[in-house]
Amino acid sequence: MNTGKKAILEKGTGKDRKQAKLTYLYEKESRYFAQVSETVKDLAVKELRELGAARIKPVYRGIWFTASRRDFYRITYFARLLSRILAPLAVFECKDKDELYAQAGKIRWEEFLTPKKTFSITANVSESKITHSNFAGLRVKDAIADYFRDRSNKRPDVDAKNPYITVNLHLHRDMATLSIDASGGTLHKRGYREESVSAPMQETIAAAIIRMSEWDGSLPLYDPMCGSGTLLCEALMAYCRIPAQVFRTQFGFERLPDFDASLWEEVKKEAGDHYRPLPKALIGGSDISEESVAAARVNIMGLHFGSEIEILQKDFKEIEGIRGSVIVANPPYGIRMGKDENLNQFYTDLGLFLKDRCKTSRAFIYFGEPKYIKKVPLSPTWKKPLQIGGLEGKLVRYDLF
Numbered sequence: 001m002n003t004g005k006k007a008i009l010e011k012g013t014g015k016d017r018k019q020a021k022l023t024y025l026y027e028k029e030s031r032y033f034a035q036v037s038e039t040v041k042d043l044a045v046k047e048l049r050e051l052g053a054a055r056i057k058p059v060y061r062g063i064w065f066t067a068s069r070r071d072f073y074r075i076t077y078f079a080r081l082l083s084r085i086l087a088p089l090a091v092f093e094c095k096d097k098d099e100l101y102a103q104a105g106k107i108r109w110e111e112f113l114t115p116k117k118t119f120s121i122t123a124n125v126s127e128s129k130i131t132h133s134n135f136a137g138l139r140v141k142d143a144i145a146d147y148f149r150d151r152s153n154k155r156p157d158v159d160a161k162n163p164y165i166t167v168n169l170h171l172h173r174d175m176a177t178l179s180i181d182a183s184g185g186t187l188h189k190r191g192y193r194e195e196s197v198s199a200p201m202q203e204t205i206a207a208a209i210i211r212m213s214e215w216d217g218s219l220p221l222y223d224p225m226c227g228s229g230t231l232l233c234e235a236l237m238a239y240c241r242i243p244a245q246v247f248r249t250q251f252g253f254e255r256l257p258d259f260d261a262s263l264w265e266e267v268k269k270e271a272g273d274h275y276r277p278l279p280k281a282l283i284g285g286s287d288i289s290e291e292s293v294a295a296a297r298v299n300i301m302g303l304h305f306g307s308e309i310e311i312l313q314k315d316f317k318e319i320e321g322i323r324g325s326v327i328v329a330n331p332p333y334g335i336r337m338g339k340d341e342n343l344n345q346f347y348t349d350l351g352l353f354l355k356d357r358c359k360t361s362r363a364f365i366y367f368g369e370p371k372y373i374k375k376v377p378l379s380p381t382w383k384k385p386l387q388i389g390g391l392e393g394k395l396v397r398y399d400l401f
Contacts, residue, residue, distance in 0.1 A: 024087075024088070026087040026088050031088065032087055032088070033065075034065065034085050037204070037388040039386050041063065045063060052067055052074060053065040053066065054067065069263060072085075073267045074267050076182055076183060077246075078271070080234070081207055082204075084168075086168050087180045089179060090103070091175065091178075093174060094175070095130075097130060097135070097139050100130065101139045101142060103178075104139070105143040107147075109147050110151075112255055113165050118158065119167060120166045120167070123168070126171070127172060128171050140169050140178070144156070180252055180256060182253040183252050184248070184252035190244060190247060192233055194299055195294065197295055200228050201227065201231065201366075202388055205330075205386060205388045207244070208386055208388065209234075209366055210231065210328065211238075213362070215238075217279075219325055219326050220326070222284050222328075224287075232283055232285050232311070236278060239276065241271075277305055278308045284310050285311050286312040286313065286316070286319065287314075288314065297311050316353055319353070322361055323358065323360045325358075325362075326364070327364065329364075329366070332346070347376050348376070348377060354398060363398040367395075373396055376398075383395070
């Protein structure tokens with residue numbers, strides 16, 4: 001094998017890159033893109049600002065922001081509301097498949113993977129001459145495969161489930177952006193859910209509910225229908241300052257050519273040094289289902305300070321009262337219980353429980369099917385859409401005073 005072919009199999013060193021002046025868009029501008037649900041975008045802007053982001057610019061389906069490398073690592077590690085974070089490599093005009101293929105082939109792909117590694121493509125196309133996302137993704141896939149084949153007679157395989165690296169294509173109005181998924185997979189997969197139940201709540205929805213409740217630990221928090229404990233886990237992690245991705249073993253930003261391993265270790269150590277202990281009984285929960293309670297206990301105990309949370313098997317109608325607290329809940333609905341259940345009566349009973357036994361508390365109830373809001377015999381303080389992961393739900397606040 002000649003020197004040129006051998007070089008394509010290994011990432012270049014920092015010195016090599018400096019001499020060749022190889023820079024990508026995210027390196028030039030320290031600029032990144034966060035994918036996030038439209039309904040929590042305002043909250044995500046605040047979260048990004050708190051984590052050190054600057055020049056924050058919300059756009060459709062996401063947020064552009066700048067950050068130092070340290071803050072970029074920290075944002076990816078801590079962010080609770082974001083779906084993915086992308087590191088853009090290049091932006092170019094693209095009006096046909098051949099131009100897309102040619103431009104994708106100009107990226108120095110040997111800096112990101114080798115023929116022995118795997119990759120995947122995600123693509124989104126809108127208002128462009130290329131009209132199909134899958135077709136556009138295939139052209140980028142072909143460009144990467146041919147890039148390696150032309151130089152080494154070998155090519156990396158595609159792995160849609162567990163790739164070494166994921167390349168993202170965004171094509172809008174004939175302008176293409178090629179990026180690396182710096183998250184290394186969707187960020188809602190926290191890793192603490194060892195046990196699950198039917199139709200579990202997505203972690204980013206639970207994090208958004210905790211954030212929208214403005215719970216800060218000054219009052220107890222209780223979930224009387226805790227399921228597998230997702231709301232409780234997210235509340236614990238938020239209060240104790242535990243990174244959302246504390247269990248993630250690999251991140252996409254570790255594949256970037258300018259990855260700084262020592263800085264990343266510093267970020268993780270700093271995070272661990274700032275954990276805040278959880279006072280006993282500050283967070284609690286219960287559920288009528290024995291299976292759900294068992295799952296919630298397993299999931300909670302996998303987290304730091306999880307032993308401070310008590311989870312009981314109890315029907316909410318048997319609870320004597322929840323006073324002076326913040327109540328959060330994701331009640332059963334059609335998708336979870338089956339259409340034959342008497343959900344109208346269920347939500348009536350829930351409203352009466354809140355009204356009669358939870359005075360001096362605030363309740364934040366997530367309705368996966370908003371049609372049941374009118375079955376609760378209480379006047380909402382507010383109703384806000386919360387649409388993440390395919391559900392077009394609403395979060396409703398009830399002030400029980």
